[in-house]
Amino acid sequence: MFELTVILKQPKQKSRIGAAKGRDSMASARLVPLSFLLLLVGCASRPLYPLPGKRYDASKKPLQTFRPYNLAHRGSNGEFPEETAAAYMRAIEEGADFIEGDVLASKDGVLIMQHDVTLDDTTDIAEHKEFANRKRTCNVQGTNTTGFFHFDFTLEELKSLGVKQRYPFRDQQYNGKFPIITFKEFISIALDAPRVVGIYPEIKNPAMVNQYVKWPGGKKFEDKFVETLHKYGYRGEYMSKQWLKQPAFIQSFAPTSLIYVSNLTDLPKVFLIDDITIPTQDTNQSYWEVTSDKYLNFIKNYVMGIGPWKDTIVYVSENYLQPPTDLVARAHALNLQVHPYTYRNENQFLHFNFSQDPYKEYDYWINTIGVDGLFTDFTGSLHQYQEWTTPSPSGEKSATKLLDKIGSMISKYRNPQT
Amino acid sequence: MFELTVILKQPKQKSRIGAAKGRDSMASALAGLVPLSFLLLLVGCASRPLYPLPGKRYDASKKPLQTFRPYNLAHRGSNGEFPEETAAAYMRAIEEGADFIEGDVLASKDGVLIMQHDVTLDDTTDIAEHKEFANRKRTCNVQGTNTTGFFHFDFTLEELKSLGVKQRYPFRDQQYNGKFPIITFKEFISIALDAPRVVGIYPEIKNPAMVNQYVKWPGGKKFEDKFVETLHKYGYRGEYMSKQWLKQPAFIQSFAPTSLIYVSNLTDLPKVFLIDDITIPTQDTNQSYWEVTSDKYLNFIKNYVMGIGPWKDTIVYVSENYLQPPTDLVARAHALNLQVHPYTYRNENQFLHFNFSQDPYKEYDYWINTIGVDGLFTDFTGSLHQYQEWTTPSPSGEKSATKLLDKIGSMISKYRNPQT
Numbered sequence: 101m102f103e104l105t106v107i108l109k110q111p112k113q114k115s116r117i118g119a120a121k122g123r124d125s126m127a128s129a130r131l132v133p134l135s136f137l138l139l140l141v142g143c144a145s146r147p148l149y150p151l152p153g154k155r156y157d158a159s160k161k162p163l164q165t166f167r168p169y170n171l172a173h174r175g176s177n178g179e180f181p182e183e184t185a186a187a188y189m190r191a192i193e194e195g196a197d198f199i200e201g202d203v204l205a206s207k208d209g210v211l212i213m214q215h216d217v218t219l220d221d222t223t224d225i226a227e228h229k230e231f232a233n234r235k236r237t238c239n240v241q242g243t244n245t246t247g248f249f250h251f252d253f254t255l256e257e258l259k260s261l262g263v264k265q266r267y268p269f270r271d272q273q274y275n276g277k278f279p280i281i282t283f284k285e286f287i288s289i290a291l292d293a294p295r296v297v298g299i300y301p302e303i304k305n306p307a308m309v310n311q312y313v314k315w316p317g318g319k320k321f322e323d324k325f326v327e328t329l330h331k332y333g334y335r336g337e338y339m340s341k342q343w344l345k346q347p348a349f350i351q352s353f354a355p356t357s358l359i360y361v362s363n364l365t366d367l368p369k370v371f372l373i374d375d376i377t378i379p380t381q382d383t384n385q386s387y388w389e390v391t392s393d394k395y396l397n398f399i400k401n402y403v404m405g406i407g408p409w410k411d412t413i414v415y416v417s418e419n420y421l422q423p424p425t426d427l428v429a430r431a432h433a434l435n436l437q438v439h440p441y442t443y444r445n446e447n448q449f450l451h452f453n454f455s456q457d458p459y460k461e462y463d464y465w466i467n468t469i470g471v472d473g474l475f476t477d478f479t480g481s482l483h484q485y486q487e488w489t490t491p492s493p494s495g496e497k498s499a500t501k502l503l504d505k506i507g508s509m510i511s512k513y514r515n516p517q518t
Numbered sequence: 519m520f521e522l523t524v525i526l527k528q529p530k531q532k533s534r535i536g537a538a539k540g541r542d543s544m545a546s547a548l549a550g551l552v553p554l555s556f557l558l559l560l561v562g563c564a565s566r567p568l569y570p571l572p573g574k575r576y577d578a579s580k581k582p583l584q585t586f587r588p589y590n591l592a593h594r595g596s597n598g599e600f601p602e603e604t605a606a607a608y609m610r611a612i613e614e615g616a617d618f619i620e621g622d623v624l625a626s627k628d629g630v631l632i633m634q635h636d637v638t639l640d641d642t643t644d645i646a647e648h649k650e651f652a653n654r655k656r657t658c659n660v661q662g663t664n665t666t667g668f669f670h671f672d673f674t675l676e677e678l679k680s681l682g683v684k685q686r687y688p689f690r691d692q693q694y695n696g697k698f699p700i701i702t703f704k705e706f707i708s709i710a711l712d713a714p715r716v717v718g719i720y721p722e723i724k725n726p727a728m729v730n731q732y733v734k735w736p737g738g739k740k741f742e743d744k745f746v747e748t749l750h751k752y753g754y755r756g757e758y759m760s761k762q763w764l765k766q767p768a769f770i771q772s773f774a775p776t777s778l779i780y781v782s783n784l785t786d787l788p789k790v791f792l793i794d795d796i797t798i799p800t801q802d803t804n805q806s807y808w809e810v811t812s813d814k815y816l817n818f819i820k821n822y823v824m825g826i827g828p829w830k831d832t833i834v835y836v837s838e839n840y841l842q843p844p845t846d847l848v849a850r851a852h853a854l855n856l857q858v859h860p861y862t863y864r865n866e867n868q869f870l871h872f873n874f875s876q877d878p879y880k881e882y883d884y885w886i887n888t889i890g891v892d893g894l895f896t897d898f899t900g901s902l903h904q905y906q907e908w909t910t911p912s913p914s915g916e917k918s919a920t921k922l923l924d925k926i927g928s929m930i931s932k933y934r935n936p937q938t
Contacts (some may be wrong), residue, residue: 179875271872273838418693445876446867452691455599456865457901459879481877488908506926 137491141238161295163347164197165339167490168329169473170482171300172196173442174215178478179271181263182222183213184278188289192297195483198347199290200300200475203283203325205313210255211283211324217305218247224276231257240308241381251312257283269446283325287332291346298347299334301325302372306357307382322357325350326511338368338404351407354382355390356397370408370439371399387412391427392489396434405437405472413440414425414471421453428469439473440465445481528625583767584617585759588886589893590617590902591720593862594635598898599691601683602642603633604625604698608709615903618718618767620895623703624725625733628764630675631703637725638667644696651677661801671732675702689866699900703745707752711766718767719754719803721745722792726777727802737817740776745770746784758788759826774802774812775819781864782822790859791819791876792827805811807832812848816854825892833860833889841873841884848889859893865867865901879905 136139137382175187176194188199202215217240219225223287225248233255237246250258262276283301290299309321329348330333336342351370352358358369362414376387389395415422428438443465444450445458454460459479462485465471476482595607596614608619622635637660639645645668654673657666670678682696692779703721710719729741739747749768751753756762772778778789794800796807809815816826828847835842848858863885864870865878874880878898884903885891897904 122739178876179872269867270876271839421693446688447865452599452693455596455900456690456898457878457904458876459901459904478875478877480875481879484877484879502929506929509922510925 118448122441152248163296163298163344164492165344166493167486168219168471168477169439170195170486171473171475172199172479173475173477174201175199176477176479177270181265181274181278183215183281183286184263184274185281185285186274188276188286191479192289192293194480195487196297196479197324198298198300198349198473199286200302200351201286202302202304204250204304205309205321205324206253206255206258207251207313208254209313209315209324209327210257212250212258213286214250214280215304216252217308218245218249219253219258219261220247221266223263223280225261228261238308241378249312251309283328284332284458285333287328291332296345296347298349300351301329302347303350303352303354303357303361305381306352306354321358323364326361329365329367329380334367335365337366349405355380355402356382357384358399361400368405369403370405370407370437371403372441373382373409373412375409376412393430393434396431396436398439400434400436403436403440406431407439407441407475410440410442410465413438416451419452421451424469428471432470433459437472439475440471441475443474443476443482445478462486463489521654541613550623562753575765578734583599583716583718583764584912585764586913587858587906588891588907590615590899590906591859591895592619592899593895593897594621595619596897596899597685597690598865601633601685602692603701603706604683604694605705605709606694606698608706611711611899612713614719614900615907618720618724618769618893619706620771621706622722622724623745624670625729625744626675626678627671627733628674628913629733629735629744631680631744631862632670632675633701633706634670635705636725637671637728638665638669639673639678640667640716641686643683643700645681648681650837654872659727660725661798669732671729704752707748707754711752716767716791718769720769721749723772723774725801726772726774740867742780743784749785749787754868755785755789756859757786769825771798775800775805775822776802777905778819779816779822788825789823790825790827792861793829793832795829796832813850813854816856820854823856824866825859826851827859827861827895830860830885833858833863834869839872841871844889848891852890857892859895861895862893863894863896863898863902865898880922882906883909 143514156452168174172188172191172194174182175184176190176196177183177187180187180190183201183224188201191199201213202259203211204214204217204451205211216222225231231248231253234248235246236249236252238243238249239245258280261280263280265272286301287299290297297411306321313321315321320423328491329350332346334346334348348367349370350358350361351364351365351372353358353372353374355371357370363371371390373387373390379386380390383490385395390399399406412425413427414424431438443458443461447456450456450458458481462482465474466486474482592611592614594602595604596610596616597603597607599612600607603621608621611619620634623631624634624637632640636642637658645651651668651673654668654671655666656671656672657660657664659665678700681700682701683698684695686691688695706721707719710717720831723742723745726741733741735741735744749770752766754766754768768787769790770778770781770785770787771792773792775791775796778791782789791810793807793810797807800810805815810819811828832845834844851858863878863881867876870878870881872878874884878901882894882902885894886906894902
């Protein structure tokens with residue numbers, strides 16, 4: 101099987117923090133062939149080496165930071181089954197700023213990209229008779245749930261499954277064609293992109309994972325999570341130089357996990373908030389408590405943003421928007437970013453104010469509510485909206501192109517007197 | 519009830535054709551004449567209860583019809599948001615930027631032309647709640663199929679006006695159900711003429727064989743006669759892109775070629791031949807899809823029409839909800855100088871083929887830029903307008919020299935020298 105981790109074995113990564121300050125002004129372009137040669141020589145005994153097009157390239161188009169982030173929720177899962185390599189690569193092709201996904205763990209402790217704790221809705225597990233006896237009932241956030249749980253399968257077994265599109269009204273043609281991928285493979289896809297693409301992994305259901313999966317040396321799920329990020333060079337505070345080269349946000353619904361990993365990494369963290377009826381899974385605190393000024397003041401020592409469900413920011417009645425709550429205003433007052441979830445194109449998800457038009461929804465959330473990032477199932481649509489309304493300024497980097505454009509505007513000008 | 523025909527009683531309309539040539543150069547003089555003519559009109563009409571309201575008289579400075587990009591045809595008004603073919607749906611469409619408002623013309627029992635798509639009232643009105651009409655249900659043959667329901671031609675205009683129109687699709691907004699009445703063809707025309715900019719009309723001669731079978735007019739007049747009579751009465755005339763046409767643009771559409779040929783003798787307004795799905799023969803001449811889309815037939819019909827309006831899935835077939843390679847219908851039509859106005863574009867994902875990623879703007883892009891159609895019948899006027907404004911904006915923005923210089927100035931200030 102094609103090993104996607106090949107491109108990550110670059111000695112430079114580990115010394116990033118020290119070298120970062122002087123890096124940008126160095127003519128690193130000249131050093132790259134030399135370091136490549138050294139790498140080749142040094143790695144001669146090893147079968148893996150970076151492919152020419154995929155080594156770290158200082159001239160990669162950087163992360164855009166002038167408009168709200170396009171967060172590819174589970175990849176482009178409007179078009180491909182969620183959290184597969186195809187969904188993520190499609191999202192990158194469509195212009196995602198960050199690819200987003202949920203991290204869980206297999207029975208043998210490998211971190212995988214998977215949203216549900218059960219495999220029933222998003223894989224063809226039901227067709228695998230060899231696993232039929234693994235079905236069981238567990239308590240998931242207070243509800244007894246029956247199904248095939250991810251932590252009952254080794255990575256090899258998980259890899260034998262095919263992922264399917266969970267929504268019947270979306271394209272079913274790729275069902276069973278793509279496997280579940282690991283956290284490392286997810287990272288590889290981001291690092292492999294032709295431009296800087298960030299990652300937005302979630303520490304998913306950590307209490308449940310730690311209950312059912314054990315790692316040697318007393319390590320916990322959160323430890324392995326951060327370990328993986330460090331191994332691939334993800335570090336640095338939000339908007340620092342090193343962060344901008346490999347942007348990442350760590351997200352979780354579990355405040356204790358976020359606080360715990362704060363001691364392990366200075367990467368920016370985002371506190372996810374569920375619907376108003378759902379208490380936090382680890383601390384059993386209500387929505388009202390964790391969105392109070394008091395709590396936000398507390399959690400902002402650990403996170404730089406919140407990720408609420410969008411219908412709790414602006415309530416909905418009879419499928420029409422109500423006046424917005426003050427959540428975004430209060431968060432912004434505390435210098436917390438707001439990245440709501442989830443934007444979907446299908447009309448059953450669009451409130452009537454938006455005339456069945458996903459672009460009107462983007463317009464409302466970006467211009468009226470003023471959020472800082474959007475988790476969307478339709479990366480391409482959000483990207484198109486942003487390119488039409490707030491295009492990347494890099495187009496006019498060339499003086500000649502700018503003069504050309506001005507010239508054509510003047511020639512199109514029609515004197516009203518004529 | 520508010521009578522929307524008030525704005526149409528302008529003596530100028532009848533002399534339009536003669537005055538049209540000299541009109542543009544007289545623009546400033548006309549502006550001076552307007553208050554005078556208004557006063558005369560007021561005096562002249564003193565005995566009549568109706569007169570044009572100040573904001574609604576014909577205004578030579580109305581923003582003209584755009585003709586540089588494909589037409590935005592508001593299919594039954596903005597029926598994605600409002601119940602179809604109501605005043606609200608049409609006014610919303612105009613607000614959202616429609617070039618033309620489209621609708622289907624049928625006739626009441628007493629011969630009044632009304633805006634209504636279905637020959638039965640069941641799906642789009644609250645007829646079921648009107649116990650007083652319960653006994654009017656019957657079965658008729660509609661294009662070869664026996665259909666049971668309440669037929670529009672069994673009700674007088676007064677009775678039809680007592681009904682409330684409802685949103686036919688359950689997944690669209692139901693909050694206006696029963697709130698708006700069916701409108702007449704005249705009211706439809708009034709809405710267009712009343713708009714603050716030039717908005718065209720695109721009425722359909724709907725099911726003419728059936729209408730003529732069940733509704734009779736005095737003097738041996740037929741449905742098609744009354745249809746054109748109404749258009750003439752409100753000043754609609756002129757060949758496509760003529761000066762008079764541009765002031766009051768209109769297309770006449772029908773699935774029935776004989777009706778189109780018939781009205782060709784009555785008016786020079788442009789006509790469009792609608793073509794149904796590949797399995798459905800023409801309702802009047804019983805000709806197959808293949809026959810009426812053949813080069814031979816198109817060569818014949820182009821003597822009477824300037825365009826065709828096919829169902830879009832017959833132009834580009836669909837398999838497993840994915841587009842197939844396009845057929846040559848558009849190419850052949852364009853080769854004969856026939857425009858193509860396909861129907862119908864809808865935002866909801868169940869109508870969007872998978873190539874479009876559930877994104878209606880991708881569908882517009884495909885049909886406008888890849889297929890190259892000349893007009894689009896859409897249920898979502900606002901979305902098409904937004905797409906067109908973003909990708910092919912109206913050039914009128916740069917009419918002001920100051921605005922142009924402002925824009926250039928901001929582009930230069932945003933410019934970043936790559937060396938810095």
